[in-house]
Amino acid sequence: MSSNGSRRREVTVADVAKAAQVSKAQAARALGNYGAVSEDVRGRVLAAAEQLEYRPNELARSMNTGKSNTIGVVVGDIENPHFGLTTRGITDTAKKSGFNVILVNTDEDTAAEVEAVRVLLDKRVDGLIVAPASSVETRHLQRVQDSGRPLVLLDRNAGQMDVETMAVNMADISHESTQYLLQAGHRRIAFISTLKTESPYRIGMVLDSSQIADRLEGMQKAYQETGLPFPADLVRLNAGDADSIRRVTREVLLMPDPATAVVASDGLIALSIVEEIQELGLAIPADVSFLMYDDFAWTRLTTPPLTVIAQPVYNMGVAAAKALIRQIQGLPPQKPAPKFTATLVRRGSVGARRAVEAFRAAEIGCACPTKP
Amino acid sequence: MSSNGSRRREVTVADVAKAAQVSKAQAARALGNYGAVSEDVRGRVLAAAEQLEYRPNELARSMNTGKSNTIGVVVGDIENPHFGLTTRGITDTAKKSGFNVILVNTDEDTAAEVEAVRVLLDKRVDGLIVAPASSVETRHLQRVQDSGRPLVLLDRNAGQMDVETMAVNMADISHESTQYLLQAGHRRIAFISTLKTESPYRIGMVLDSSQIADRLEGMQKAYQETGLPFPADLVRLNAGDADSIRRVTREVLLMPDPATAVVASDGLIALSIVEEIQELGLAIPADVSFLMYDDFAWTRLTTPPLTVIAQPVYNMGVAAAKALIRQIQGLPPQKPAPKFTATLVRRGSVGARRAVEAFRAAEIGCACPTKP
DNA sequence: GTTAGGATTGAGACCGGACTCACAAGGGGT
DNA sequence: ACCCCTTGTGAGTCCGGTCTCAATCCTAAC
Numbered sequence: 001m002s003s004n005g006s007r008r009r010e011v012t013v014a015d016v017a018k019a020a021q022v023s024k025a026q027a028a029r030a031l032g033n034y035g036a037v038s039e040d041v042r043g044r045v046l047a048a049a050e051q052l053e054y055r056p057n058e059l060a061r062s063m064n065t066g067k068s069n070t071i072g073v074v075v076g077d078i079e080n081p082h083f084g085l086t087t088r089g090i091t092d093t094a095k096k097s098g099f100n101v102i103l104v105n106t107d108e109d110t111a112a113e114v115e116a117v118r119v120l121l122d123k124r125v126d127g128l129i130v131a132p133a134s135s136v137e138t139r140h141l142q143r144v145q146d147s148g149r150p151l152v153l154l155d156r157n158a159g160q161m162d163v164e165t166m167a168v169n170m171a172d173i174s175h176e177s178t179q180y181l182l183q184a185g186h187r188r189i190a191f192i193s194t195l196k197t198e199s200p201y202r203i204g205m206v207l208d209s210s211q212i213a214d215r216l217e218g219m220q221k222a223y224q225e226t227g228l229p230f231p232a233d234l235v236r237l238n239a240g241d242a243d244s245i246r247r248v249t250r251e252v253l254l255m256p257d258p259a260t261a262v263v264a265s266d267g268l269i270a271l272s273i274v275e276e277i278q279e280l281g282l283a284i285p286a287d288v289s290f291l292m293y294d295d296f297a298w299t300r301l302t303t304p305p306l307t308v309i310a311q312p313v314y315n316m317g318v319a320a321a322k323a324l325i326r327q328i329q330g331l332p333p334q335k336p337a338p339k340f341t342a343t344l345v346r347r348g349s350v351g352a353r354r355a356v357e358a359f360r361a362a363e364i365g366c367a368c369p370t371k372p
Numbered sequence: 373m374s375s376n377g378s379r380r381r382e383v384t385v386a387d388v389a390k391a392a393q394v395s396k397a398q399a400a401r402a403l404g405n406y407g408a409v410s411e412d413v414r415g416r417v418l419a420a421a422e423q424l425e426y427r428p429n430e431l432a433r434s435m436n437t438g439k440s441n442t443i444g445v446v447v448g449d450i451e452n453p454h455f456g457l458t459t460r461g462i463t464d465t466a467k468k469s470g471f472n473v474i475l476v477n478t479d480e481d482t483a484a485e486v487e488a489v490r491v492l493l494d495k496r497v498d499g500l501i502v503a504p505a506s507s508v509e510t511r512h513l514q515r516v517q518d519s520g521r522p523l524v525l526l527d528r529n530a531g532q533m534d535v536e537t538m539a540v541n542m543a544d545i546s547h548e549s550t551q552y553l554l555q556a557g558h559r560r561i562a563f564i565s566t567l568k569t570e571s572p573y574r575i576g577m578v579l580d581s582s583q584i585a586d587r588l589e590g591m592q593k594a595y596q597e598t599g600l601p602f603p604a605d606l607v608r609l610n611a612g613d614a615d616s617i618r619r620v621t622r623e624v625l626l627m628p629d630p631a632t633a634v635v636a637s638d639g640l641i642a643l644s645i646v647e648e649i650q651e652l653g654l655a656i657p658a659d660v661s662f663l664m665y666d667d668f669a670w671t672r673l674t675t676p677p678l679t680v681i682a683q684p685v686y687n688m689g690v691a692a693a694k695a696l697i698r699q700i701q702g703l704p705p706q707k708p709a710p711k712f713t714a715t716l717v718r719r720g721s722v723g724a725r726r727a728v729e730a731f732r733a734a735e736i737g738c739a740c741p742t743k744p
Numbered sequence: 745g746t747t748a749g750g751a752t753t754g755a756g757a758c759c760g761g762a763c764t765c766a767c768a769a770g771g772g773g774t
Numbered sequence: 775a776c777c778c779c780t781t782g783t784g785a786g787t788c789c790g791g792t793c794t795c796a797a798t799c800c801t802a803a804c
Contacts, residue, residue, distance in 0.1 A: 079453070095477075101476075104463070275673065296670070298643060300647060302674055
């Protein structure tokens with residue numbers, strides 16, 4: 001109905017001022033609610049504004065206040081409910097303080113992350129929350145700090161940078177859950193992650209992700225304490241897509257000395273692993289024990305319900321946003337930095353180790369010739 | 373070279389111009405890559421920019437180009453993987469064309485949505501993608517249209533507004549899946565949704581959500597064709613939180629003439645329903661058949677795998693972003709408006725109706741027999 | 745040797761608000 | 775009546791870019 005072709009010029013303070021027969025300065029004061037304005041003028045201006053459907057141009061406003069009331073959030077993958085919930089925590093909190101969120105997805109690609117940070121900085125966001133893809137490549141984050149723009153990290157830290165970081169202590173929970181598996185009799189525990197690396201894992205390798213590094217450290221510590229050798233051959237990284245996750249799962253379960261327990265690095269990867277286990281005809285936990293990071297609601301619906309490592313993801317999002325906003329407002333960081341602890345939720349997917357023979361049988365019966 | 377202490381003033385074109393010993397206009401041309409600039413000047417300017425680590429202020433740029441290269445996305449709940457994936461489709465597509473995304477969560481609250489739209493408009497986004505909470509309260513969307521700002525809707529339409537809308541034909545798929553359930557012998561089919569309404573459902577009621585309305589229409593049509601009465605008493609709305617979902621589930625399954633099949637309106641609600649069914653000691657599909665909207669990976673992991681209505685959510689996100697960007701660039705809408713069809717994925721949670729007596733038994737002696 | 749015409753260039757006008765400054769008017773104190 | 779101080783007000787600057795316009799160069803054509 002209305003002509004949309006010719007975009008009508010937006011109404012500005014000047015227009016309102018003219019309509020209210022006052023100076024632009026007065027109109028601005030009345031609308032911006034600052035300075036001294038007589039009741040008479042205020043009334044006329046507000047009426048005119050209403051009449052003309054005036055809406056302030058936030059861009060212009062941001063321009064000379066230097067505040068955009070917008071924060072940038074850079075995550076690896078919103079599709080992953082882990083980040084979905086965290087994002088929810090961030091946006092909920094941001095909204096309460098009048099901030100909007102520009103969300104950028106990096107697909108865990110550092111180059112994309114660097115670009116994202118640059119663009120957000122160019123857009124003059126008031127601050128950034130980043131779940132860094134790499135804990136090593138951190139120059140871009142350092143640049144954010146240098147420019148004096150507030151920054152808060154999520155999930156993983158960035159080298160030895162001194163930044164507020166909202167993350168659980170992965171080493172501890174990994175240690176605890178590995179102990180749990182070891183106590184159940186497992187010796188061959190596989191750890192499968194999407195983390196991209198140049199070469200296959202070997203002990204002592206420097207990993208790009210502090211989070212994964214910590215988890216492996218926790219595992220090793222548990223093994224060490226028990227005096228058992230750490231099965232580094234079962235640490236499988238680079239399980240990027242569903243196919244490679246499934247292939248890796250097959251490998252660790254069908255190899256000569258197979259894994260008797262599998263740990264999934266996140267909720268997305270877990271889906272493919274469990275599917276593959278089911279497809280191999282193996283039963284959880286009778287044949288293989290299973291443990292995953294992140295507690296999603298669906299993990300209670302499988303048979304058996306899955307044993308998981310629950311992380312307070314929503315709260316971490318909330319805390320990250322709060323910390324960032326505090327920084328933006330120039331307040332000092334919260335006195336005792338908030339600590340987040342993950343908890344091992346024992347449900348039913350971890351059982352006692354079974355005799356290896358069963359696996360051998362499975363291997364032979366499957367007639368799988370794959371062995372690189 | 374690197375920063376000294378704190379907040380250095382941002383480098384501007386003027387600074388670069390001075391360093392390169394040219395006028396501000398020339399520097400701007402060289403940097404903005406427009407107008408005529410000699411090789412000599414271009415070189416000096418770019419060198420100076422590099423040297424000073426110049427970064428353009430996108431705010432200022434947006435201000436007089438009128439383009440912010442940002443689109444606003446307003447959804448009900450990012451936590452819901454349905455929107456998570458859609459959002460992924462939107463951001464992926466937007467990024468390819470150089471657009472950023474400001475994401476706002478409304479919690480399916482119309483007031484919040486109105487506010488969100490206003491704020492985004494004030495921020496001068498180039499266009500909006502909205503999954504409207506209400507198909508009735510659409511003044512704010514009309515206002516977007518009137519202002520000539522591009523708009524694309526997701527999932528649900530808005531009254532009789534003429535807007536590009538990316539959504540599946542819910543009536544059709546609902547009709548199809550209801551037929552499927554009816555053919556399996558089910559007569560008492562429950563439909564549970566979070567949709568907020570003033571009063572309980574009754575036939576002919578005007579619903580706020582076109583999507584839910586269409587689904588119910590499809591169900592009714594299927595019943596009508598079979599000459600069977602539509603069990604309006606089993607349509608349960610307002611199942612907002614986990615508790616009420618569970619309560620409603622119990623109600624429809626334990627009432628005198630109980631439902632023999634349950635349809636979950638979305639993937640989030642489905643979790644609680646299935647959990648409650650399991651807790652009641654009922655078996656799927658032996659005791660109750662189950663069907664849900666949205667195909668999430670985890671639905672393949674339950675025993676039995678769940679029968680679902682798969683919607684091309686990612687693609688709808690992609691299409692919405694494409695359509696919006698097309699509008700922003702002033703191009704005409706895609707010739708044949710893209711059609712999205714949902715598909716019924718028959719897995720294993722729908723079975724033949726069981727004798728009602730079984731339910732009576734379950735109701736009376738919920739000394740729930742543990743399943744095999 | 746001019747001269748037309750395109751390539752370069754700098755000054756300055758915007759964009760739409762926020763904010764500084766100079767100045768007028770009104771009230772109170774002495 | 776005089777001075778001080780608190781409001782109220784408009785003109786104009788600024789933020790950091792884009793873009794117009796007129797002036798200046800330079801080179802090929804006449």
